[in-house]
Amino acid sequence: MRLFLDGATIYSPGSPARRGALIANGKILAIGQKALDLFDSATDTRLDLTGKFVAPSFGDGHSHPLFAGREAAGPAVTGLTSIPEILAEIGRFADTHPADRNAGWIVGGAYEAALVPGGDFEASWIDEIVSDRPVVLHAADHHTIWVNSKALEIAGITSQMPDPDGGSIARTTSGAPKGTLREPQAMNLILAKIPTRTIDDEVDALAYASQKLLHQGVTYTNDSWVEPGMAQIYLEAYKRKVLDIDFNISFLVSPENWREESDRICKERALFDGIASINASSVKFLADGALSSGTAALLEPYDDQPEFSGIKIWEDSELFDAVAHFDALGFQAHIHAIGDRAVRQALDAIEEISTRNPKRDRRPVIVHAQLIDDVDLPRFAALGVIANMQPLWMYLDPMNKKLIAPRIGYRNDLQYRMRDMINAGVAIAYGSDWPITSESPLLALGVPVHRTEPGSVELPWQEDQAITLEESWAFYTSQIAYQNFREHEVGRLEVGMRADFIILNQNPFSMNPRDIHKTEIEAVYKAGVPAI
Ligand SMILES: [Zn+2]
Numbered sequence: 220m221r222l223f224l225d226g227a228t229i230y231s232p233g234s235p236a237r238r239g240a241l242i243a244n245g246k247i248l249a250i251g252q253k254a255l256d257l258f259d260s261a262t263d264t265r266l267d268l269t270g271k272f273v274a275p276s277f278g279d280g281h282s283h284p285l286f287a288g289r290e291a292a293g294p295a296v297t298g299l300t301s302i303p304e305i306l307a308e309i310g311r312f313a314d315t316h317p318a319d320r321n322a323g324w325i326v327g328g329a330y331e332a333a334l335v336p337g338g339d340f341e342a343s344w345i346d347e348i349v350s351d352r353p354v355v356l357h358a359a360d361h362h363t364i365w366v367n368s369k370a371l372e373i374a375g376i377t378s379q380m381p382d383p384d385g386g387s388i389a390r391t392t393s394g395a396p397k398g399t400l401r402e403p404q405a406m407n408l409i410l411a412k413i414p415t416r417t418i419d420d421e422v423d424a425l426a427y428a429s430q431k432l433l434h435q436g437v438t439y440t441n442d443s444w445v446e447p448g449m450a451q452i453y454l455e456a457y458k459r460k461v462l463d464i465d466f467n468i469s470f471l472v473s474p475e476n477w478r479e480e481s482d483r484i485c486k487e488r489a490l491f492d493g494i495a496s497i498n499a500s501s502v503k504f505l506a507d508g509a510l511s512s513g514t515a516a517l518l519e520p521y522d523d524q525p526e527f528s529g530i531k532i533w534e535d536s537e538l539f540d541a542v543a544h545f546d547a548l549g550f551q552a553h554i555h556a557i558g559d560r561a562v563r564q565a566l567d568a569i570e571e572i573s574t575r576n577p578k579r580d581r582r583p584v585i586v587h588a589q590l591i592d593d594v595d596l597p598r599f600a601a602l603g604v605i606a607n608m609q610p611l612w613m614y615l616d617p618m619n620k621k622l623i624a625p626r627i628g629y630r631n632d633l634q635y636r637m638r639d640m641i642n643a644g645v646a647i648a649y650g651s652d653w654p655i656t657s658e659s660p661l662l663a664l665g666v667p668v669h670r671t672e673p674g675s676v677e678l679p680w681q682e683d684q685a686i687t688l689e690e691s692w693a694f695y696t697s698q699i700a701y702q703n704f705r706e707h708e709v710g711r712l713e714v715g716m717r718a719d720f721i722i723l724n725q726n727p728f729s730m731n732p733r734d735i736h737k738t739e740i741e742a743v744y745k746a747g748v749p750a751i
Contacts, residue, residue: 223239231275244648246715250713281586296329299330325353329357331565350367350734364400373409383408441469443503450470452660453499470550504552506531514676516529516530518563523625543566551582552572553583553586566595584606585604611662632681718744
């Protein structure tokens with residue numbers, strides 16, 4: 220049976236808008252006048268979409284769906300704007316979730332770290348609400364956790380314990396842990412103590428995440444932080460048929476474990492052979508931390524710590540060896556680099572692999588790339604690197620104002636040089652980084668265009684770096700398909716491509732870009748079939 224999308228504006232990045240499309244066998248058979256010519260009213264199903272807007276479904280080039288699903292099962296503190304509100308939510312959750320599950324652990328997120336100057340939250344605040352069970356909350360940057368005294372006690376964190384390499388424990392003047400820990404090396408002192416969740420809980424978390432993304436019009440996403448045990452959750456969720464979107468998963472490696480983890484990662488990649496909807500051919504490297512926690516690696520020292528330029532997680536030679544090793548095994552590199560020194564190191568590593576390993580279509584990804592030195596800007600295009608950027612971060616939000624600007628001064632305004640990047644020929648794709656920020660593409664798409672908070676009337680932040688809505692839309696569709704080596708299949712609506720599309724109630728290109736998030740998704744189709 221064929222489906223005729225009658226009267227709708229058909230939008231596809233790089234093509235002029237057309238009217239109407241004909242779909243057969245899950246693919247696009249014809250668009251515009253050709254579709255109308257082929258339409259057979261006797262046998263085809265006609266959908267009257269007059270006034271509607273049809274666009275390719277979105278991808279998401281960098282997100283953490285399993286973490287988002289797990290977080291959603293804890294206290295709902297995302298978006299709360301005061302400490303008392305957060306504490307009240309922890310109390311409500313504790314009252315309604317008895318202590319006999321998960322050994323009583325309460326784990327959730329993501330709180331706004333900018334609520335406290337400097338971002339140090341104290342264990343004693345939670346203790347007043349819950350003191351008999353361990354509580355762990357992730358901050359919105361997900362490079363920081365806030366815990367109560369019970370959690371510190373279980374992990375054995377005292378004033379005597381030194382900071383682990385690459386991580387930090389916030390302390391009082393006497394050296395006692397305050398209750399805030401930064402970077403995975405320190406966070407893991409606590410997170411490693413949390414009991415393993417049941418496979419049913421884990422599959423539920425993935426099912427939740429997949430539905431959530433689908434309802435925002437996202438039909439394929441990257442999971443950019445896959446630890447040991449997580450690939451098996453994907454496989455189980457696939458077998459139980461609860462995944463409604465496609466996934467591309469990135470195995471996380473560290474300087475300490477990449478050599479010994481290599482065999483396991485290759486075996487886990489093979490688990491997905493023959494499964495078209497899950498790809499497992501990417502490896503994630505963390506080159507540095509985050510600007511908000513003062514751990515991103517910078518070329519010049521932090522303004523508030525003149526002796527300190529952030530943390531480079533890898534020695535150069537170790538990163539080069541690791542990236543080259545997995546590249547030779549056919550994996551795509553997905554390198555987290557936020558500060559300009561980390562971005563340079565990531566580019567150096569990618570340059571190195573192209574000299575060590577045979578030429579091939581490798582499409583390495585540097586994710587975040589918030590600060591790029593002028594010297595390094597042309598290297599992205601020269602090395603074929605995809606910059607995966609987070610559109611919803613491109614306005615002056617509370618984190619920038621309160622936590623980042625005091626740390627990096629004038630460099631705060633040099634973040635997200637989108638116009639410069641486009642001019643330098645950088646291949647850009649978007650990622651939400653959900654649950655760090657919202658998973659909604661429609662909320663985020665307009666931000667790089669107007670450089671303000673969605674819906675606000677404030678003046679743009681660094682307006683000269685603003686881009687067009689057409690550019691922004693491509694970065695959330697065709698460019699993510701490109702990042703995932705799927706540009707001939709999804710991300711555009713052209714003849715022969717899979718009929719993955721969304722139907723919007725109005726044309727966002729005829730709206731004020733600040734209001735695009737008010738558009739409504741009326742339907743999401745996957746392979747020509749309604750998915751919601
Ligand atoms: Zn991320």
